[in-house]
Amino acid sequence: DAGVIQSPRHEVTEMGQEVTLRCKPISGHDYLFWYRQTMMRGLELLIYFNNNVPIDDSGMPEDRFSAKMPNASFSTLKIQPSEPRDSAVYFCASSLYGYTGELFFGEGSRLTVL
Amino acid sequence: KNEVEQSPQNLTAQEGEFITINCSYSVGISALHWLQQHPGGGIVSLFMLSSGKKKHGRLIATINIQEKHSSLHITASHPRDSAVYICAALTGNQFYFGTGTSLTVIP
Numbered sequence: 573d574a575g576v577i578q579s580p581r582h583e584v585t586e587m588g589q590e591v592t593l594r595c596k597p598i599s600g601h602d603y604l605f606w607y608r609q610t611m612m613r614g615l616e617l618l619i620y621f622n623n624n625v626p627i628d629d630s631g632m633p634e635d636r637f638s639a640k641m642p643n644a645s646f647s648t649l650k651i652q653p654s655e656p657r658d659s660a661v662y663f664c665a666s667s668l669y670g671y672t673g674e675l676f677f678g679e680g681s682r683l684t685v686l
Numbered sequence: 687k688n689e690v691e692q693s694p695q696n697l698t699a700q701e702g703e704f705i706t707i708n709c710s711y712s713v714g715i716s717a718l719h720w721l722q723q724h725p726g727g728g729i730v731s732l733f734m735l736s737s738g739k740k741k742h743g744r745l746i747a748t749i750n751i752q753e754k755h756s757s758l759h760i761t762a763s764h765p766r767d768s769a770v771y772i773c774a775a776l777t778g779n780q781f782y783f784g785t786g787t788s789l790t791v792i793p
Contacts, residue, residue, distance in 0.1 A: 615772060615783040628779050661727060671776045672717050672736075677729040 578678035590652040593681045597666030606649050607663040613667045690775050693782035705789045706759040709773035721772040727753050763791045
C-alpha cells in the first residue's frame, strides 16, 4: 500500500484566499484524522472521521475551517478565508482501529499564509 | 498545566548510549502512543500501549498506569535515531500530546 497520501506538500498563499488540503487514507482504514502542528502549540487534533462520518470536530479552531469526507478514500480540509496564524503543518492520519490502533501519518502539508 | 509532560525537552547523546525519554500524564488514559518525527517532518507511530511493555528492535516502551508514567528507551543509539519523540495520551476520545523530546545522537 502507498500509505496515507496528502497534497499539496507545500502551499503558500495570501491572506484571505481559500486553501484546500487533501488526504487519501490507507485503503480499508475506517478512521481518518486531521492534525495541525505549530511550534507554539505542537500537535493538535482538529477533527476525525469514522466511516466517513465526522465524530469529533471540537478541535476545529473556528468556522473558517471545514472538513469533509465524501467517500472512504478521500478527505479535504478547507480554510476560507485563510489568515497568517493558520500557517502550520497539517497532517492527515488513518487507522484501522481508531485511537486504540496504530496511526499511519501522511507526510504533511506545510501551509504558509502571507 | 499540560495534561502530558515530557522530559527532557532536548537530549544529546553519543552514538551507542542508552537513552530514556519520559512521559507523565495527569488524566486517566485508555492508551498511550509514542510517535517519532524525523527532521524532514514525517511522523511515524512507534508504539501504542495500555499496560506493561513493548519492544521493537532497539526501542522499548513501558507504561505504569498507577504512576501515570511512560518511558521510551533506545538501546545502542545511532545517529539515525535523531528525531523528535512525542507521547500522546488517549482518554475517551480526547488525545493529549506532549510537546516532544528532541533527540540528537552524535556519531
